[in-house]
Amino acid sequence: MIRTIRHITLWSALAASLAAFVYNAGALYGIHHDNDLIRQLISGKDVAVNKVISGEPELRLARAFYFKQKHRYDEALSTLSLIMDKGGRNFQAKARYNLGNLYLEQAIQQAKAMNINEAMPLAGLAKQAYRQSLALNSRDWDAKYNLEVAMRLLPEMDRVDMPDDEPTKQKSQLWTTVPGFPRGLP
Amino acid sequence: MRILLIMVLSLLGCSGSIDEPVSYFNVETPRPFGYVNGDEIPQRIIIETRSGISLQPGSLPAKGQINRWLNLNRVTVKQSGQRYQIDLLYQVFYAPLEVKSLTLPGFTVQLSQGEKSIGQSIPAWTFTLSPLRELVVRQSEQGEYMRPDSPPPLLANTQALYGLAASLSIAVLIAAYLGYLYGCYPNMPRRTVFKRALRKLAGLSKADMEQALTLVHQALNSLNGQPLFSNQLGDFYRRNPQYLQINAQLAWFFNYSNRYFFSDGMTVVAQDLQQLKELCEQCRKIERGSR
Numbered sequence: 001m002i003r004t005i006r007h008i009t010l011w012s013a014l015a016a017s018l019a020a021f022v023y024n025a026g027a028l029y030g031i032h033h034d035n036d037l038i039r040q041l042i043s044g045k046d047v048a049v050n051k052v053i054s055g056e057p058e059l060r061l062a063r064a065f066y067f068k069q070k071h072r073y074d075e076a077l078s079t080l081s082l083i084m085d086k087g088g089r090n091f092q093a094k095a096r097y098n099l100g101n102l103y104l105e106q107a108i109q110q111a112k113a114m115n116i117n118e119a120m121p122l123a124g125l126a127k128q129a130y131r132q133s134l135a136l137n138s139r140d141w142d143a144k145y146n147l148e149v150a151m152r153l154l155p156e157m158d159r160v161d162m163p164d165d166e167p168t169k170q171k172s173q174l175w176t177t178v179p180g181f182p183r184g185l186p
Numbered sequence: 187m188r189i190l191l192i193m194v195l196s197l198l199g200c201s202g203s204i205d206e207p208v209s210y211f212n213v214e215t216p217r218p219f220g221y222v223n224g225d226e227i228p229q230r231i232i233i234e235t236r237s238g239i240s241l242q243p244g245s246l247p248a249k250g251q252i253n254r255w256l257n258l259n260r261v262t263v264k265q266s267g268q269r270y271q272i273d274l275l276y277q278v279f280y281a282p283l284e285v286k287s288l289t290l291p292g293f294t295v296q297l298s299q300g301e302k303s304i305g306q307s308i309p310a311w312t313f314t315l316s317p318l319r320e321l322v323v324r325q326s327e328q329g330e331y332m333r334p335d336s337p338p339p340l341l342a343n344t345q346a347l348y349g350l351a352a353s354l355s356i357a358v359l360i361a362a363y364l365g366y367l368y369g370c371y372p373n374m375p376r377r378t379v380f381k382r383a384l385r386k387l388a389g390l391s392k393a394d395m396e397q398a399l400t401l402v403h404q405a406l407n408s409l410n411g412q413p414l415f416s417n418q419l420g421d422f423y424r425r426n427p428q429y430l431q432i433n434a435q436l437a438w439f440f441n442y443s444n445r446y447f448f449s450d451g452m453t454v455v456a457q458d459l460q461q462l463k464e465l466c467e468q469c470r471k472i473e474r475g476s477r
Contacts, residue, residue, distance in 0.1 A: 010360060024353055028343055028347065038340055068335060101333075101334075108332070138225065141333075144222055145333050149331075151223070
């Protein structure tokens with residue numbers, strides 16, 4: 001009796017491991033396929049929408065990256081906003097960094113065109129996204145740099161917002177004195 | 187006498203420190219320079235108290251935004267006996283135009299002894315923050331220079347690969363073991379005794395009864411290692427206890443074989459050959475371990 005049970009168990013274990021093998025092979029094939037799509041998007045070729053909708057968040061990030069390269073900001077924004085809470089810590093940090101870049105690039109364009117009223121909220125959104133990204137991953141140098149770009153894009157606005165802070169006064173003093181400083185040296 | 191009194195009094199004066207609620211206090215901070223926008227700054231506070239005094243966790247600064255440029259990301263308190271280790275993780279968000287001195291604000295930790303509460307102040311800590319960009323920023327075609335997007339990561343396939351390798355190796359191991367049980371390896375003949383007999387038996391009809399009986403005898407003999415007769419069955423079962431379950435069929439076989447070879451006028455019916463085949467089938471099942 002025990003021998004019979006052992007025999008049946010062996011056969012069913014074999015069947016189960018073969019099923020697991022087939023499942024993993026399928027998963028591996030799927031990953032390979034998705035990675036091909038991601039590479040295609042990075043290289044600047046669009047893929048069918050339904051493949052992205054049913055796919056992993058990484059695919060959406062890649063699609064948003066593609067839209068951003070093509071300056072299709074609204075589509076990039078709507079694609080990115082769907083994956084903000086998906087994936088692990090590093091993935092979320094990356095998604096937020098790219099979101100920040102999306103806002104910052106538009107803010108820079110608006111500022112260049114002297115549309116300060118449009119540029120201001122965009123820079124604010126960019127700063128918020130970079131801060132969130134850095135809170136998730138404080139070792140991201142690109143995010144640090146771009147946060148500084150966003151913070152100094154409209155420095156006047158930034159200074160008005162903080163009259164209660166002590167460093168503020170020093171900063172505004174520096175702003176007027178520093179540019180002339182090197183020339184005055186002996 | 188007077189000198190003695192003075193000595194005792196001065197000793198009493200020295201012992202005042204024993205009554206202090208905090209026996210050890212230290213704030214550990216990393217280097218006070220070289221930070222940039224977005225950096226995290228850890229601060230470790232170690233407080234050792236006298237017994238009966240406990241820390242009020244509510245008096246620690248709350249996680250979240252402290253002021254316009256400073257966030258507190260993590261607060262952890264580890265207690266071992268009367269020793270408290272408070273780890274604070276600050277994050278700075280400030281874009282200075284030149285190297286700039288900033289201060290982590292100090293606060294007061296409340297320690298309580300029954301109803302009484304004692305404050306231990308943590309001093310403010312000053313550090314310098316450096317800019318990442320030059321004062322006159324360089325321009326790119328789009329306007330101000332900024333770092334490009336982070337390229338989207340590829341999906342990790344390690345987990346699927348491990349799963350694939352693990353399931354494949356388990357399947358191969360089980361298949362190899364089953365193969366051993368089923369006698370698929372030619373260098374392990376003991377497992378294939380009845381397999382081969384059964385194969386030969388399949389081609390025989392009732393007219394070849396003599397050959398069929400000899401086949402089964404040979405199979406049993408090779409399993410036993412020496413010729414097996416019905417009176418040695420007890421010994422055989424002791425060495426191969428799994429065959430005890432078909433004792434009745436084996437007994438029938440020896441009996442039938444005796445009658446066939448040594449008494450005259452036996453008529454062979456098809457059912458006898460069928461029964462012989464069934465016996466061989468049972469033996470095969472036992473041999474491969476499925477019974």
